[in-house]
Amino acid sequence: MSLRAATRVTRSLSGLLPRWGHGQAPPLLFSQQRNNSTSPKIRVEFNPTSGVAVMHMQSPPVNSLSLDFLTEFCIGLEKLEMDKGCRGLIITSSQPKVFSAGLDILEMYGKSPERCGEFWKAVQEMWLKLYGSDMITIAAINGSSPAGGCLMALTCDYRIMADQPRYTIGLNETLLGIVAPFWFKDTMANTVGHRTTEMALQLGLLYDPSEALNVGLVDQLVPEDQILSAATQTMTKWLAIPDHARQITKSMMRKPTIDRLTSNREADIQNFVNFITKDSIQKSLRAYLEILKKKKT
Numbered sequence: 001m002s003l004r005a006a007t008r009v010t011r012s013l014s015g016l017l018p019r020w021g022h023g024q025a026p027p028l029l030f031s032q033q034r035n036n037s038t039s040p041k042i043r044v045e046f047n048p049t050s051g052v053a054v055m056h057m058q059s060p061p062v063n064s065l066s067l068d069f070l071t072e073f074c075i076g077l078e079k080l081e082m083d084k085g086c087r088g089l090i091i092t093s094s095q096p097k098v099f100s101a102g103l104d105i106l107e108m109y110g111k112s113p114e115r116c117g118e119f120w121k122a123v124q125e126m127w128l129k130l131y132g133s134d135m136i137t138i139a140a141i142n143g144s145s146p147a148g149g150c151l152m153a154l155t156c157d158y159r160i161m162a163d164q165p166r167y168t169i170g171l172n173e174t175l176l177g178i179v180a181p182f183w184f185k186d187t188m189a190n191t192v193g194h195r196t197t198e199m200a201l202q203l204g205l206l207y208d209p210s211e212a213l214n215v216g217l218v219d220q221l222v223p224e225d226q227i228l229s230a231a232t233q234t235m236t237k238w239l240a241i242p243d244h245a246r247q248i249t250k251s252m253m254r255k256p257t258i259d260r261l262t263s264n265r266e267a268d269i270q271n272f273v274n275f276i277t278k279d280s281i282q283k284s285l286r287a288y289l290e291i292l293k294k295k296k297t
């Protein structure tokens with residue numbers, strides 16, 4: 001069963017699910033330990049000659065954005081940002097078939113409000129740092145990239161996707177019964193326009209590569225084995241533009257969107273915590289996790 005079809009089942013399943021109290025963790029049915037490994041979740045290769053770094057996301061199984069992952073990602077990004085020799089960053093995945101599965105659902109399920117708040121702050125931090133980066137950022141999307149994974153790609157300056165019809169990309173939050181926050185929505189609207197965003201967000205659309213190219217969600221499609229060479233070629237073109245002129249232009253385009261979150265950060269965290277810890281939302285997340293598990297059997 002496809003995830004899209006499986007998600008429709010969520011609604012009929014939800015009436016059968018047990019109820020649990022606000023802020024109280026339901027029985028742990030899922031492996032909550034998976035992302036606690038101490039091996040690095042990010043590998044960075046920096047070439048001082050070209051001034052380009054490649055960040056490989058390597059957090060099995062699906063590069064989901066856990067608190068640990070986001071912390072490591074932001075530290076890596078900050079180090080590169082502070083290195084004046086680093087002018088460009090390519091972000092890609094070392095996991096087969098997946099760029100990033102988006103926010104780690106286990107970080108939003110059965111967790112205390114404090115922990116949810118800490119997690120959301122890290123999600124904000126990732127977006128603020130990447131969207132506001134002075135570096136040229138290119139997403140080399142070599143696999144599926146739903147929700148937060150799509151946000152990460154949209155936050156870059158340029159997106160190249162592997163031309164593999166089974167990969168999908170999009171902000172599919174509504175399919176999980178949750179809502180893409182205003183800054184996810186703003187980032188998408190800044191890329192593909194208001195009308196496409198309005199429809200995509202309401203329907204939780206996941207696009208295949210050709211559809212994504214058609215609506216402008218990605219900029220280029222290439223065969224999967226050429227994705228890094230294509231990203232490097234594009235980077236060379238962008239590197240030819242004087243940094244200061246490009247950076248000021250980027251900031252001019254993105255600052256109003258960034259300021260909107262910066263000036264509402266605490267309220268946005270509170271909003272997330274209130275929303276995600278609701279019984280009804282926890283129930284949807286639980287049903288979705290069960291569907292992801294059952295997909296294999």
Ligand SMILES: CCCCC/C=C\CCCC/C=C/C(=O)SCCNC(=O)CCNC(=O)[C@H](O)C(C)(C)COP(=O)(O)OP(=O)(O)OC[C@H]1O[C@@H](n2cnc3c(N)ncnc32)[C@H](O)[C@@H]1OP(=O)(O)O
Pocket residue numbers: 003031061062064097098100101102103104105106144146147148149172173176178179180181271272275276289292293295296
């Ligand atoms: C009113 C105001 C509102 C304010 C805002 C408030 C709150 C809401 C904001 C929340 C924004 C949320 C953003 C998100 O990113 S939510 C996450 C959405 N992600 C997804 O829907 C992706 C789900 N996953 C998949 O579709 C597929 O896994 C795949 C990425 C296409 C890869 O497929 P495949 O290679 O077939 O792998 P499996 O499906 O078999 O998965 C392997 C294991 O990974 C687990 N998994 C998958 N995705 C996640 C995830 N996002 N988080 C945690 N775990 C994940 C899956 O369960 C499998 O686990 P197992 O090996 O233990 O069985």
